[in-house]
Structures are given as C-alpha cells and as structure tokens.
Amino acid sequence: MKKKQGLLSLVLSVISCVCILLWPGEVRAQQTTMISAGETIYRLHCLRCHGMAGDGRGPDSSALIVPPTDFHSPESTAKSELDLRAIVIWGLVFSPMHGWWDRLSSEEIREVIGYIRQIAPYQPRI
Helix, strand or coil: CHHHHHHHHHHHHHHHHHHHHHHHHHHHHHHHHHHHHHHHHHHHHCHHHHCCCCCCCCCCHHHCCCCCCCCCCHHHHCCCHHHHHHHHHHECCCCCCECCCCCCCHHHHHHHHHHHHHHCCCCCCC
16 A cells, blocks of 8 residues: 555656746747747837837837837836737827737737847836
8 A cells, every 4th residue: 555655655756847947938939939929010110100119219209299218118018918918909099009909910920029028027116
C-alpha cells in the first residue's frame, strides 16, 4: 500500500513539474509573436504621431493642434486594455486621433495594444 502511495506521489510530482516548466514557455512565445506583429502595425499606423518611443513626439506631431498622447504619462498608463481598445476603435472626439475600426482587424488592434503596453506598461491608479 505504501509503495502505491509513494509511486502515486512521485507521478503527480513529475506531472506537476512538467506542467509548470512547459506552460510559461508557450505563453512567452505567443506574447513575443504578438508584440512583434504589434510593433509592425504601430510603425505603419501610429509612429508618425506618437513617435517610436510612444512619447507623443512623432514626426507629424508638431503639425497637430491637439498633441498626440504620450503613452508614458500617468493618464495613459492608467488606462485599461478596454479603454485603449475603445480609443483605437472609435478614436477621440476633438482630436486628430481617428478610429481604426474600418482599417484594422480585431486581432491587429489587440496586437498594437500589446505593443503599446510593452513600451508603456499598465500602471493602475490606486
């Protein structure tokens, strides 16, 4: 009886270790791919206003009456993924930020938001 319990404990321990070791590797691989695609989309559609660093100082920003968002600002880093998604889809009223609902797929929007969060991580206000 003790041999069966010992063997069962060993098998469960090995399975647990394998699951723990393999799980993060798969997630990281997906995130890296998503961020790479997000960076490509960002460079094509966002860089001219928001700048490569996401600081709102892109090559076209000086020509805009309403300055582009600095993604590193406390107001921006406090925005949830849902907030960012709504802004990317619908744009912002009274600003040059137009909606991208008709130009980007849902997946592309998710990817570009992932990239924005890579360069300016989410920091909720408390």
